[in-house]
Amino acid sequence: MKDLLTQERSITLEVEAALNKQIMLENQSCHNYMAMASWCRQNGFDHAYEFFMNQSDEEREHMKKFYRYIDNVGGKASPGKVNPAKEDFDSFRQVFEYMLEQEIAISKSINGLAGLAEKFQDYSTAEFMDWFLAEQREEVYTARRILKLFDIMGHDGIGLYHIEKELANIEYKE
Numbered sequence: 001m002k003d004l005l006t007q008e009r010s011i012t013l014e015v016e017a018a019l020n021k022q023i024m025l026e027n028q029s030c031h032n033y034m035a036m037a038s039w040c041r042q043n044g045f046d047h048a049y050e051f052f053m054n055q056s057d058e059e060r061e062h063m064k065k066f067y068r069y070i071d072n073v074g075g076k077a078s079p080g081k082v083n084p085a086k087e088d089f090d091s092f093r094q095v096f097e098y099m100l101e102q103e104i105a106i107s108k109s110i111n112g113l114a115g116l117a118e119k120f121q122d123y124s125t126a127e128f129m130d131w132f133l134a135e136q137r138e139e140v141y142t143a144r145r146i147l148k149l150f151d152i153m154g155h156d157g158i159g160l161y162h163i164e165k166e167l168a169n170i171e172y173k174e
Helices: 013-042 046-072 092-119 123-153 158-169
Strands: none
Touching: 013 046, 013 092, 046 092, 046 123, 046 158, 092 123, 092 158, 123 158
């Protein structure tokens, strides 16, 4: 059977395929954040531009972690295909709504990966996923917090200015 663990491979093909799907999602997210950053810069939101460029860098780092893990356990990492990133938004708030949608989708995928690892009694992969589970709690919190700031400060004028300035100060604490 192709799916048996061997001296060269310590993950099943199912787990490897799911990890590679996650690489594709992280890659997509990296591209999406760059497009969001560009929209922000074009619309005068320079702090948001830097925020989303940093988010893009984080997603690339996540992708690299998955690559390294798959390679280290004898699998074959693959980036998969990336769809064109969404580049047009109706408002500054909509950019963050899209961020939240994206982070929720990634969280669901991460949760599924953790569950799949448990199903196959792949405790090494399950332990590897722990960092990503915590990371996703932070990412979803950040997006929700920013959207809450729109509710508090408003959707135009000075409210947008303060929301943008506040981006660097949002901090998740356990």
